[in-house]
Amino acid sequence: MSTNIYRYEVRVRWKSVLIWTFALASLLFIFMALFPSFSAEAAAMNEMVANFPPALKSAFGISNLDLSSVLGYFSFCMVFCQLCFAIQASNYGFGLVSVEENEMTADFLLTKPVSRSNVLRSKILAALTSLLATDVLFWLMSYASIVLFREGKPYELKILLLLLGSVVVFQLFFFFVALAISQLVRRVRSVTPYSLGLAFGAYVLNAFAGIFGDVKLEYLTPFKHFDTAAIVLDGHYNLPLVLLEVGVIILALGFTWLRYARRDIPTSV
């Protein structure tokens, strides 16, 4: 690994990490701050949710959710955090090497005495560092919000850890899939439409999968692989789906690795 590339890349992303963390924390705190009133009216709340049309419930993943329990409510909030994580990780993935080609700085970096694989390795490690930093901050915020707003209600630490830990693999999926896609297109002109497309696409796929029930679209999307409501309900991950996800991550990484080494860097014209 080239420490200079790594350091540069981490520095480039630290602002973005802070902004994402701030957004995630605000989201979580605002949601969790409502928990006391939710749980106070738990019976009425659950009754109201029960009266929602089933399609709407499954679209939001609240069909079998107990909003009156700490983790039931927390897992509901986490779906929205997952969406943020998906966008952030896709952003980093799509932009990782394409941003150099877009802004023509690839000519600078790749004419230095470093190999392509070294560049890629350093960049990936730097991006993973940024993602992990987001995670750690997110974990602390989650724990703090639960301690602050749980109103003395009990929760199972093991399940909380499962929920929080799922974020890591979830991010890796979006990061590496986005990176692999960026190697398939000749030039990623702007990262945002791609990453929003990938993140919302995966989210909507899960929502539709809930509505149609039988169609097995859900196997494609990490929102299903790490269905937070299911984790709370079952008390464990859905192992085959998680393994499937890990498989996709490894494939995407391998593909990028081979492809980037042979990639022709386009010129400015």
Place this chain on the structure above:
Amino acid sequence: MNVIEVNKLTKYYGKSRGIVDVSFGVEEGEIFGFIGPNGAGKSTTIRLLLSLIHPTSGDARVFGKDIAKEGPTIREQIGYLPSEVFYYDDMKVIDLLKYSASFYPCDCEERTRELASLMELELNRRIRDLSYGNRKKVGIVQGLLHSPKLVLLDEPTAGLDPLMQRKFFDLIRDENKKGVTVFFSSHILSEVQRLCNRVGIIREGRMVEVSDIRTLQQNNTKKIRVNTRYGQPAFDLPGVTNVVTENGTTQLFFRGDINLILRYLTTLNVDDVSIEEPTLEEIFMHYYE
């Protein structure tokens, strides 16, 4: 020993041509000019040497090492100045130069300061705020700060004012005197003539000629335009080609001893005459018919 040895190098971008079967050698310590019109394949060749793109077939060696296998080692001794310079916009000039230097084993700080003051570059400005010419200067300093043994210049003078161009040429000549090999790509013939020992001419992806600059100059073609009041001069001389007459103006190309044509011109009743360098395009059209 040849510093650059290119052997039947071919590059296709999908179906469109980059370069075809290009072979040439650049000797150690020379300034090699590489000329051709836009789109002839100059940048493609340089980008292949730097492994920014990969050849379809053929191979090349730099410092005797295969570009496909030892790219990183080779690049340690290469300085590259692209035709258009882009850098991380948010960085300050000095930070970019330090970042650049951090890739090389040398302690390049002194050389960086030296080059920056020579090129009159302000080190504390943000790259974003620099004009095109100033970015180019950053490129020059960035390409030379690690004292490379081979310098690849891809149309380096675009955007530099004449004064800076002269400084830049002096700088390149000084580097060359220290033993640095220079590969200089350009579409401006006069530039290449001023600086280079040998030139390679590339046209539509193929190397059409590699020759000594003196040979090229002896073969120098002039474009001559003559206005005559009466009749049409015949220009029945050896070395005259492409005679076109329109509205009393005769245009032709002449290649050979310039005295011959001058003597002939004095025998005519001439209104106006101009003798000029043909453009590169005209040379190509004329030279290789």
